[in-house]
Amino acid sequence: MQLSSKTLEYLSNIITGDSKRSPYRKGPELIDFFYEFGERDLYGQGFPTRRIYALEKLKKFNGTKTILKIIPSAFDYIESSEFNAESAAEQFNLLLTRDGYRIAKEYRGGWMEGDKHVKGHPYFTVCKLETATVVPESLIQLTHESINEHIKKSNTKISNGDFAGAITNAYTLVESVLKLLLSKLSEENFGSKGDIRSLYSELAPLLNLEPKGERLESYLKSILQGLKSQITGLYELANKAADRHDRKYNPSKHHAKLAISSAFCLCEFLIHSLEYQTMRDKNQPR
Numbered sequence: 001m002q003l004s005s006k007t008l009e010y011l012s013n014i015i016t017g018d019s020k021r022s023p024y025r026k027g028p029e030l031i032d033f034f035y036e037f038g039e040r041d042l043y044g045q046g047f048p049t050r051r052i053y054a055l056e057k058l059k060k061f062n063g064t065k066t067i068l069k070i071i072p073s074a075f076d077y078i079e080s081s082e083f084n085a086e087s088a089a090e091q092f093n094l095l096l097t098r099d100g101y102r103i104a105k106e107y108r109g110g111w112m113e114g115d116k117h118v119k120g121h122p123y124f125t126v127c128k129l130e131t132a133t134v135v136p137e138s139l140i141q142l143t144h145e146s147i148n149e150h151i152k153k154s155n156t157k158i159s160n161g162d163f164a165g166a167i168t169n170a171y172t173l174v175e176s177v178l179k180l181l182l183s184k185l186s187e188e189n190f191g192s193k194g195d196i197r198s199l200y201s202e203l204a205p206l207l208n209l210e211p212k213g214e215r216l217e218s219y220l221k222s223i224l225q226g227l228k229s230q231i232t233g234l235y236e237l238a239n240k241a242a243d244r245h246d247r248k249y250n251p252s253k254h255h256a257k258l259a260i261s262s263a264f265c266l267c268e269f270l271i272h273s274l275e276y277q278t279m280r281d282k283n284q285p286r
Helices: 005-016 027-035 050-061 066-074 085-099 136-159 163-185 196-206 218-241 253-283
Strands: 101-107 111-113 116-118 122-128
Touching: 005 027, 005 050, 005 066, 005 085, 027 050, 050 066, 066 122, 085 101, 085 122, 136 163, 136 253, 163 196, 163 218, 163 253, 196 218, 218 253
Parallel strands: none
Antiparallel strands: 101 122, 111 116
């Protein structure tokens, strides 16, 4: 895992606390932090500035598997009332995704207390964006596999009783696929946008999926209008019953299954639509 200099700089400021978005670490605390990754430094005369020390350590581990462990540890203050680790991680993702990775929030196994599900401890993990290292022709094939993997994770959460987490996964899947397809069809940067309604509105005309299309049969217009409603429904469900925000109600198992099934069908259709458009354009006479 090779990170850019800008990514390392941001991560360094998170570890030291100089970014004001994470807890401040003094010199001895920085030594303790990197002790977990095999470093055995001593604090005393000749110790460099905190910024230099943290940055040099990151440069040392850059390109190794250890950096994959350092990143989640740097954001291991997710339950802090003083700092917003999720907001800092989202900002970090703007850099990290350029390097082919992203940091994501997961939950350890939860449990049921009567009819109420108690979520396990939240934590961050680093995921590789496979699409960053493949040629465009293989991008879509890989995305189908990514969808299946995402659905498996969602079903695992349902099995563990984490229905809100499963709905979040469904929303994240749709958001990721929409951004992926938009990145192929548009030069605009959609990385910081998370409203799937606006993302779909940007994508639909690029894939000729507007319900008002003059050449479309009436039955297709009805289905495409249904897709827009489906996007809106998933957005509202995720806002009210997922763990993306403060929940207004606890979702049931069948709500979570509906979200997952809808997300799967929607993403598969969108990807197949892009494949169709790509093949049609290739076969067009020039």
